[in-house]
Amino acid sequence: MTPLLYLAADQKSADVTDWPDRIGWIVGLLLFITLVYWLMRQGWKWRGTLQGGLPELPSAPSERGAAKLELSGRYHGSTTAGQWLDRIVAHGLGTRSRVELTLTDAGLDVVRPGAADFFVPAQALRGARLDKGIAGKVLTEGGLLIVTWALGDKLIDSGFRSDRAAEQADWVTALNDMTDPKTTTTQTDTTEGAAR
Template sequence: MTSLTTIASVHLAAEAEKKSAEVTDWAARIGWVVGLLIFIALVYWLMRQGWKWRGSLQSDLPALPSAPDAPGEPLRTSTGRYHGSTTAGQWLDRIVARGLGVRSRVELTLTDAGLDVVRPGATDFFVPRSALREARLDKGIAGKVLAEGGLLVVTWEHGGTLIDSGFRADRSDEHADWVTALNHLIHTTEGAR
């Protein structure tokens, strides 16, 4: 009988230890999810406000020039990506005014008149030959860092501001030829002045 009593007491103790699984607190879980979504929305709103604020600080930048009706025969053409523009020599100081901060596909055409930058879905612009200052290979511009020489950077003047614009051709082996062609055009312009 003692063994029966022992078995019964063990069985009762095991039953007492059994608990039902905890029920998910849906109200708390939904509250956390809603709070997280509100936080993410707030961060994006603040980023947008910062972008607009930067644009208003740079509002003194004049309208971008457009290509002349007869720019001349193309010396070089290429397609690729436009990665943005910064204040010359300050690769993290992005310029967002006049649409220069918008990344996009790009079609570059160099003529004797200057550099035509056609950007589907963004503002096109033209850099007159007299505004071109330098072309070089670099590794980065605000928001984009590549291997050394992976970025074609064109320095130009607009409204009294020196601007660096970064491009990456679909075929990066074209970059050196672009630097040579642009610098040749710049130096022949300087000689004519």
């Protein structure tokens, strides 16, 4: 026999796929993914139950006044103030969405298509800053507008990202001017002086 014939005689065809074994692995993987998804959903519901003591979100008053600033972008969620990983999910605050923000003398109007809208009265605003992250979203330094506000006795940080990131610095200035006690006192004194 020639060497080529020896090689041809030694070669075997590939083993046929073991279909029952493969189907078993696929079904097991699908069950595992389903279990992980179910556990995540239960954790989300449990977090909402733990936060059930939060008061209802304020709705916008009929008279809000003229818009000082407007912003179109994305809402990335809310956390306990100063704890960027402690997500708040009660009252739909954990739902990401598109957002339209309007700042007036009355407060901050947050309109979210497909999610619950809410209004932050001016007296509930505590300040604003640019930051790089909030639970579930991390960007470059200064990529997120974080607004701190009070809901009942709980301080909340809400994260927004404008479609035009350059305008976020103007929002920080305007919100901090509204919440700065010195600015508020000066404005009140000026108004009282004008009335005299």
